[in-house]
Amino acid sequence: MKISLSRSHFLKALQHSNNIIERRTTVPILANILIDATGEDQVLFTSTDLEISIVETVPAAIEAKGRITVSGKMLHDIVRKLPGDVEIFLSLNEEGSRLSVESGKSHFELSVLSPDDYPAVTIAELPNTFSIPAKTLLSLFDRTAFAMSTEETRYYLNGIYMHATEDGKLRAVATDGHRMARMQAPLPKGAEGIPGVIISRKTISQIQDMASDTDQDIKISLSETQISARFENAYLISRLVDGQFPEYERVVPKNADKSFSFNPSYMATVVDRVATMASEKTHGVKLAIDKGRISFSADGSGFGTADEEMSIEYGAAPVSIGFNSKYLLDVTDKMNGKDAEMSFSDEASPVMIQGVEEKEAMYVLMPMRI
Numbered sequence: 001m002k003i004s005l006s007r008s009h010f011l012k013a014l015q016h017s018n019n020i021i022e023r024r025t026t027v028p029i030l031a032n033i034l035i036d037a038t039g040e041d042q043v044l045f046t047s048t049d050l051e052i053s054i055v056e057t058v059p060a061a062i063e064a065k066g067r068i069t070v071s072g073k074m075l076h077d078i079v080r081k082l083p084g085d086v087e088i089f090l091s092l093n094e095e096g097s098r099l100s101v102e103s104g105k106s107h108f109e110l111s112v113l114s115p116d117d118y119p120a121v122t123i124a125e126l127p128n129t130f131s132i133p134a135k136t137l138l139s140l141f142d143r144t145a146f147a148m149s150t151e152e153t154r155y156y157l158n159g160i161y162m163h164a165t166e167d168g169k170l171r172a173v174a175t176d177g178h179r180m181a182r183m184q185a186p187l188p189k190g191a192e193g194i195p196g197v198i199i200s201r202k203t204i205s206q207i208q209d210m211a212s213d214t215d216q217d218i219k220i221s222l223s224e225t226q227i228s229a230r231f232e233n234a235y236l237i238s239r240l241v242d243g244q245f246p247e248y249e250r251v252v253p254k255n256a257d258k259s260f261s262f263n264p265s266y267m268a269t270v271v272d273r274v275a276t277m278a279s280e281k282t283h284g285v286k287l288a289i290d291k292g293r294i295s296f297s298a299d300g301s302g303f304g305t306a307d308e309e310m311s312i313e314y315g316a317a318p319v320s321i322g323f324n325s326k327y328l329l330d331v332t333d334k335m336n337g338k339d340a341e342m343s344f345s346d347e348a349s350p351v352m353i354q355g356v357e358e359k360e361a362m363y364v365l366m367p368m369r370i
Contacts, residue, residue, distance in 0.1 A: 004089045005087070007086050015209075029117050033046065036115070037065055037067065043057070051238060052206060069118050074110055083104075125228070132170070132217060134215060145205075148204075150176070158241065159201055164191055172184070175248060179366065197224075207229055224240075252352060252364055256349075258344055274298045275306075276298075276306060278300065282324065284325065285322070285370075286370045287322075289318065294312055322368045327365055331365065334363075335353075341354055351367060
């Protein structure tokens with residue numbers, strides 16, 4: 001095998017592959033990427049952790065065809081540290097035991113493993129297929145991913161639940177039991193019959209990374225157990241989380257009779273300042289909501305206290321609600337527009353936050369005792 005390719009295309013493919021390769025694995029070949037230079041004018045790079053697989057094509061000049069696997073981390077680090085958009089030459093020695101990486105005056109020799117032992121990755125179209133603009137898919141995931149759970153015991157919350165709604169929306173939902181994030185977009189053509197699926201945290205992160213590199217449509221395919229995403233020069237396929245997502249609509253406040261409008265970015269600055277004195281364990285901040293104002297306060301349990309007021313238009317009965325400041329800041333960070341609305345019924349019930357004009361995104365926070 002003897003090929004040459006540009007650093008810029010090569011590095012992007014290696015970055016995508018390196019994101020899913022497990023650093024510590026009991027199966028050594030899973031730390032490798034498969035380099036397939038058996039085609040014409042392009043090389044296929046394949047990586048997998050047996051849950052997620054990526055196949056990416058990179059333009060290349062192929063002098064001698066061949067296939068080999070090599071450490072993904074080592075190859076990525078080498079290419080990353082080379083200067084500028086240089087040309088890189090890869091060649092396999094006659095014994096097939098070493099891969100040579102050359103560029104300019106730099107030369108590296110890497111150990112290899114047989115490509116015959118690499119897990120097969122099948123590129124297949126799943127039963128339910130639709131195309132969606134990269135920007136739209138990114139919005140669905142970016143606005144909800146922060147609310148995914150990290151608790152391994154609640155594995156069915158360790159991802160984003162995506163499904164089609166009866167009113168023609170493609171909806172993404174994430175919750176960790178303390179907060180919920182929901183974002184929706186018009187249902188793409190072909191997505192009407194998709195099953196409700198839970199996409200894992202790692203898969204979400206990888207799709208976000210790859211979608212941010214393109215402004216074209218992404219073809220999504222779904223089955224009951226898998227999701228695939230086809231990009232211009234790359235293909236990703238992943239297992240779905242096997243579990244039952246909770247009935248999230250039950251936590252959305254239905255009888256919230258109190259509300260006020262606020263500027264998300266301004267509230268964020270106030271909460272951030274007051275939270276300086278919040279408990280490091282709970283990060284709790286209290287909102288005392290009264291006519292015409294909110295008083296934000298925090299008690300550092302021995303370190304000191306903080307309070308600050310913010311003017312609002314509010315005429316209902318006074319209510320004091322406690323929040324984890326980090327959760328509240330996560331929500332305000334994802335709000336677009338200058339005006340949002342907070343709705344609630346009392347200090348112990350879920351609180352809904354939504355844009356005044358933008359209704360596609362909606363957030364629910366559970367209050368906490370302070």
